[in-house]
Amino acid sequence: MTRKTPWGGWQWLVPMMAFLLIIELWPFLVMLDQSVHYLSYTQPGKNGQFIGLDNYRKAVFDDDLFHGVSVTLLYMLIALPVEFVAGLALAVLISYHMTLKRIVMPLLLIPMVLAPVVVGLVARLNLNPDFGLLGIMLRELGIAPEGLLGTPFNAFLTIVAVDVWQWTPFVTMIFLAAIIGMPREPYEAAVVDGASRWHMFRRITLPMLQPIIGVVLLLRLTDAFKVFDQVFIMTGGGPGAATELLTIFAYKVNFAYWNLGYGSAVVALLFFISFVMTFTVMKLVNRMSRGKA
Amino acid sequence: MSGLSHRRGVSRLLGRLELVVIWVVTAVALAPFLWLMVTAFKHRTDVMSPTPKILFSPTLSNFHEAFVIGPFTTNLINSLVTASASTLLCLVLGLPAAYAFSRFRVYGEKHVFFYVLTTRMAPGIALVLPLYMFFQSIGLLGTLTAVTVAQTTFNLALVVYLMRNFFNDIPRELDEAALTEGAGEWQVFTRIILPLARPGIAVTAMISFLFAWNEFLFAFMLGGTGAQTLPAAFPGLVTPHGTYWGQLAAASVVVSIPVLIMIWFIQRHLTRGLTFGAVK
Amino acid sequence: MAKVRLENVSKVYGDVVAVRDIDLEIDHNEFVVLVGPSGCGKSTTLRMIAGLEEISGGSIHIGDRVVNDEPPRMRNVAMVFQNYALYPHMSVRENLAFGLTLARVPRREIDLKVAEAADILGLDELLDRQPAQLSGGERQRVAMGRAIVRHPDVFLFDEPLSNLDAQLRTQMRTEIKRLHRKVKTTVVYVTHDQVEAMTLADRVVIMRAGKVEQIGTPDNIFHYPANAFVAKFIGSPPMNMFDAVVAETTDGKVLRVDSDWQLPVPRHLATRVEAGHEVVIGLRADDITPRGHGMPPREGAVFESAVNIVEPLGSETLLFVNFGPSETIAKMVRPRTVQEGETLSFDVNLEELKLFDRSSGQAIERTRA
Numbered sequence: 001m002t003r004k005t006p007w008g009g010w011q012w013l014v015p016m017m018a019f020l021l022i023i024e025l026w027p028f029l030v031m032l033d034q035s036v037h038y039l040s041y042t043q044p045g046k047n048g049q050f051i052g053l054d055n056y057r058k059a060v061f062d063d064d065l066f067h068g069v070s071v072t073l074l075y076m077l078i079a080l081p082v083e084f085v086a087g088l089a090l091a092v093l094i095s096y097h098m099t100l101k102r103i104v105m106p107l108l109l110i111p112m113v114l115a116p117v118v119v120g121l122v123a124r125l126n127l128n129p130d131f132g133l134l135g136i137m138l139r140e141l142g143i144a145p146e147g148l149l150g151t152p153f154n155a156f157l158t159i160v161a162v163d164v165w166q167w168t169p170f171v172t173m174i175f176l177a178a179i180i181g182m183p184r185e186p187y188e189a190a191v192v193d194g195a196s197r198w199h200m201f202r203r204i205t206l207p208m209l210q211p212i213i214g215v216v217l218l219l220r221l222t223d224a225f226k227v228f229d230q231v232f233i234m235t236g237g238g239p240g241a242a243t244e245l246l247t248i249f250a251y252k253v254n255f256a257y258w259n260l261g262y263g264s265a266v267v268a269l270l271f272f273i274s275f276v277m278t279f280t281v282m283k284l285v286n287r288m289s290r291g292k293a
Numbered sequence: 294m295s296g297l298s299h300r301r302g303v304s305r306l307l308g309r310l311e312l313v314v315i316w317v318v319t320a321v322a323l324a325p326f327l328w329l330m331v332t333a334f335k336h337r338t339d340v341m342s343p344t345p346k347i348l349f350s351p352t353l354s355n356f357h358e359a360f361v362i363g364p365f366t367t368n369l370i371n372s373l374v375t376a377s378a379s380t381l382l383c384l385v386l387g388l389p390a391a392y393a394f395s396r397f398r399v400y401g402e403k404h405v406f407f408y409v410l411t412t413r414m415a416p417g418i419a420l421v422l423p424l425y426m427f428f429q430s431i432g433l434l435g436t437l438t439a440v441t442v443a444q445t446t447f448n449l450a451l452v453v454y455l456m457r458n459f460f461n462d463i464p465r466e467l468d469e470a471a472l473t474e475g476a477g478e479w480q481v482f483t484r485i486i487l488p489l490a491r492p493g494i495a496v497t498a499m500i501s502f503l504f505a506w507n508e509f510l511f512a513f514m515l516g517g518t519g520a521q522t523l524p525a526a527f528p529g530l531v532t533p534h535g536t537y538w539g540q541l542a543a544a545s546v547v548v549s550i551p552v553l554i555m556i557w558f559i560q561r562h563l564t565r566g567l568t569f570g571a572v573k
Numbered sequence: 574m575a576k577v578r579l580e581n582v583s584k585v586y587g588d589v590v591a592v593r594d595i596d597l598e599i600d601h602n603e604f605v606v607l608v609g610p611s612g613c614g615k616s617t618t619l620r621m622i623a624g625l626e627e628i629s630g631g632s633i634h635i636g637d638r639v640v641n642d643e644p645p646r647m648r649n650v651a652m653v654f655q656n657y658a659l660y661p662h663m664s665v666r667e668n669l670a671f672g673l674t675l676a677r678v679p680r681r682e683i684d685l686k687v688a689e690a691a692d693i694l695g696l697d698e699l700l701d702r703q704p705a706q707l708s709g710g711e712r713q714r715v716a717m718g719r720a721i722v723r724h725p726d727v728f729l730f731d732e733p734l735s736n737l738d739a740q741l742r743t744q745m746r747t748e749i750k751r752l753h754r755k756v757k758t759t760v761v762y763v764t765h766d767q768v769e770a771m772t773l774a775d776r777v778v779i780m781r782a783g784k785v786e787q788i789g790t791p792d793n794i795f796h797y798p799a800n801a802f803v804a805k806f807i808g809s810p811p812m813n814m815f816d817a818v819v820a821e822t823t824d825g826k827v828l829r830v831d832s833d834w835q836l837p838v839p840r841h842l843a844t845r846v847e848a849g850h851e852v853v854i855g856l857r858a859d860d861i862t863p864r865g866h867g868m869p870p871r872e873g874a875v876f877e878s879a880v881n882i883v884e885p886l887g888s889e890t891l892l893f894v895n896f897g898p899s900e901t902i903a904k905m906v907r908p909r910t911v912q913e914g915e916t917l918s919f920d921v922n923l924e925e926l927k928l929f930d931r932s933s934g935q936a937i938e939r940t941r942a
Contacts, residue, residue, distance in 0.1 A: 003396065009397035016390040090318060093314060107319050116507065120527075131341050247416045278410055473624070475723075
C-alpha cells in the first residue's frame with residue numbers, strides 16, 4: 001500500500017533526476033544531434049554539415065554493421081541455449097545434494113563476478129598454444145594447433161565458450177534459488193504416488209520454473225547483447241572481423257576511425273535495440289512480481 | 294525440495310555419479326582462474342614454460358614490477374577512489390528515490406523507473422559515447438570526476454531497484470506508527486527506514502562497488518591516462534612486443550581480491566542483486 | 574481528550590467504495606468500537622481518522638478542528654497497530670520516547686513521562702530490552718505505552734489483540750479497559766471480534782460493506798438489533814433464523830414456517846405485521862431451552878424434538894435440534910447429560926423473538942409495553 005504525498009513524491013527524486021538529466025539525457029540529445037551531421041576527418045570540407053538521416057540510411061546498408069549484427073545474434077543463439085540447458089541441469093543436480101550447495105555455489109560464482117578484463121586475460125592465458133593450460137592440452141591432442149584465438153572460426157567459438165564458462169553459473173544460481181523456494185508438498189505427494197525423479201522434474205519443477213525462465217532468458221539476452229570488455233581484451237574483434245560484435249563495431253567506428261557522426265547514428269540504433277529489449281524485460285519482471293503478490 | 298531422492302541401491306550409485314559431475318564442473322569453472330592466480334607468483338621463465346609447471350618456486354617479482362616499479366599503484370588508487378566515490382554518489386542520489394518508489398504513489402513512477410532501467414540495460418558503448426563528448430566539451434575528459442560520474446550512471450539503476458526492494462521488506466506499519474507519533478516523511482526516512490535498512494544498504498553498496506571496481510570501458514575511454522583505473526590499465530600491457538603476462542596476472546590477483554572477499558558477504562543477496570529483485 | 578466527528582465520510586479506491594457516507598459522533602473520553610467482518614471498512618475508517626488514508630468525501634473533526642487535509646503528525650492522535658509496529662532498532666525506552674523526541678520535548682521531561690507510562694503498564698523492568706526480546710503481550714503493552722506517553726487527544730486501536738493467543742487476549746482486553754478508566758481519553762477501537770466489541774465498548778458501531786449497520790450500546794445492540802445482519806453478527810452462537818410468512822388463523826396471527834410448523838406471533842409484534850407478510854424469525858439459543866433447564870418463559874411455545882448433536886461448553890450445553898423443517902441451536906443453562914437421539918421438549922421464549930422484514934432485512938420494531 002502506498003500513501004499519497006504532496007508533489008507526488010517528486011521532491012525525493014530531484015537529486016537523481018537532476019543527475020540523470022544532466023549526465024545522461026543531455027549528452028544523449030547532443031549525440032542525436034551529431035548523428036544527423038557529417039563528422040569525420042575523411043572529408044574536412046564537409047565536416048559539421050547537416051545531412052539529415054543520411055547516417056542512418058548508411059547504417060542500414062552498411063555491410064560491416066550487418067556483420068556485427070550477425071555475429072552478435074549468432075553469439076547469443078549459441079551461448080544462451082547452452083547456458084540454459086547446462087545451468088538448469090546443474091541447478092537440479094545441486095538441488096539433489098543440498099549439503100554441497102554451500103561449498104560449491106560460491107566457487108561456481110567466481111567466474112561470474114570477476115572483472116571482465118580478468119576474464120579476458122584468463123582466457124588468453126589458458127588458451128595460449130605455447131604455454132596455456134588448455135592450449136597445451138589441445139595442442140597435444142592435435143586440436144587447433146594454431147591456437148584457439150588464431151583462426152576466425154576458432155576465435156568465434158572461443159568467445160562463445162568463454163561466455164558459457166562465465167555465465168552458466170548465473171543461470172544455475174537463479175534456478176537453484178527458485179527450486180529451493182518451491183513448496184515441498186507437490187514433491188512429497190509425488191513421492192507418495194511413486195513418481196520417478198524425471199517425472200517430478202518434468203511435471204513439477206519445470207512448470208513451476210516457467211515464469212523465472214522468462215526472466216532469466218531476458219536478463220541473459222540483454223547482458224549478452226552488452227558484451228564488450230572481455231572480447232575486446234581477448235581478440236579486439238579479430239582475427240579479421242570474426243568476433244566483431246555489434247558493440248565492438250560501434251566502438252571501432254567511433255574510437256578507432258573517429259567517424260563520430262556516423263558512429264553516433266550507430267550508437268543511437270544500438271540504444272534503440274536495447275531499449276526495446278529492456279521494455280520487454282520490464283514487462284515480464286513486472287508481470288512476475290504481480291503474479292507473486 | 295531435494296533430499297526426497299535416493300531410495301535404493303541403483304540411485305545411490307547415481308547419486309555418486311552426480312557428485313562427481315558437480316565437482317568436475319566446479320573444477321572446470323575454477324581451474325582457468327586458478328592458473329592465472331598461480332601465474333602471478335611465477336618467474337618469467339616458469340610463466341612461459343611450454344610444459345605447464347605445477348611445481349615452481351614462488352616469487353613476488355611480478356607484483357614488484359607491476360606495483361612498485363610500474364604504475365599500477367596509481368591505477369589501484371584511482372580504482373579505489375572512483376569505485377568508492379561513485380558508490381557513495383549512487384547511495385546519495387538513489388536512496389531517497391528508492392524510498393519514494395517504495396512508499397509513495399509517485400506520479401509517472403513507471404516511466405521514471407523505465408528510464409532509470411534503460412541506463413542499466415543499454416550497452417556500455419551506447420552510454421560512453423555521449424559521455425565522452427560531454428566530458429570533452431566541459432574539459433573533464435581524463436579526470437577521476439569523469440570516471441566516477443560515468444560509473445554512477447550505470448550503478449544508479451541497480452541501487453534504486455535493490456533499495457526499493459529492501460525498503461519494501463520493512464513493514465509499512467512502522468512508518469505509519471512514526472507518522473502518527475509526529476514524524477514527517479524525512480524523519481521516517483532518516484530515523485526509521487535508513488537504520489533498519491542498514492544491512493540492505495551494505496549489500497547494495499558492495500554490489501555497486503564491485504561493478505564500478507570491475508568496470509572497464511568507461512574507465513578506459515573517459516579516464517584516459519590521467520585517471521586510469523586498474524582494469525583500464527590492462528590493454529597497455531598487451532603490446533606489439535609481447536604481453537607482460539606476469540604483471541597482468543599480478544594485477545588480476547589484486548583486482549580480484551576485493552571481489553572474492555565481498556562475494557563471500559553478499560552471496561545470499563547476489564541472486565536478488567543480479568536479477569533486479571525479480572528472483573529473491 | 575477530544576470529541577471526534579465524522580460527517581459523510583467516504584473512501585473510494587478506483588471504483589471500489591470502501592467506506593460510504595459514514596456519520597459518527599464520538600464523545601469526550603468515550604470508548605467506541607468499530608466492528609464488522611473483514612472488508613467492511615472499519616480499518617479504513619480508523620486510518621482516515623489517523624490521517625494514514627486520505628478521505629474521498631465528507632469531513633473529519635477532531636476537537637474543534639477539521640483535520641481533512643492535515644498529515645497524521647498534526648492530528649495529535651496515537652495509534653496501536655495489529656502487529657504492534659515497535660521500532661525493532663530501538664530499545665523499549667527509545668520506543669516510548671520516540672514521539673516525544675520528535676516533538677523536541679526536553680530530555681528530563683521525556684524521562685519523567687516514560688517512567689510514568691512504564692509505571693502504568695508495568696514496563697519498568699523491560700525498558701532496556703529490545704522489542705525482539707519481548708513476548709507478544711509485552712510488545713502489546715509497549716505499543717500502548719508509546720501511545721500513552723504523548724497524551725494524545727484520541728487513541729486509535731487497529732485490531733490490537735488479534736495476534737495474541739486466546740488466553741492472553743482475554744487478559745489484555747481487561748487491561749485495555751482498565752487503562753481506559755485510568756488515563757481517560759477518547760478511544761476508537763477496531764476489531765472483527767464481537768466479544769471484544771461488546772466487552773470493551775461504551776458504544777459499538779457495526780459496519781458491513783462500507784456502511785454503518787447500527788450504532789448503540791452493547792446492551793442495546795444485543796437486545797434490539799436493527800436488522801438481521803446485526804442480529805446474526807452479535808452474540809454466540811449466532812441467532813437462529815427461519816423464514817416464515819404471517820398468516821391469520823382462528824387463534825390469531827401465526828408465523829408459518831411451513832405447512833405444519835408454526836409459531837404464534839408474540840404480543841409485542843402482533844400489531845406490526847399483517848397476513849401475507851414475508852418475514853425472518855430470529856431466536857437466540859438462550860430463548861430455546863429444554864423444559865426445566867432454563868427460565869420458564871412468561872409467554873411461550875413448546876415443541877418436541879430429538880437431539881441431533883450435543884456440544885457441552887461446561888457452564889452450558891448447546892443442543893442442535895430440529896425446528897420444523899430446519900435445525901436450530903438450543904441452550905441448556907443448567908446442563909445435565911443428554912444423549913444424542915434423546916427426545917426433549919423445548920420452551921420457546923416468544924418475548925425475545927425478533928422479526929425481520931425478509932426483503933429489506935430491517936427489524937420489525939416491537940410495540941412498547
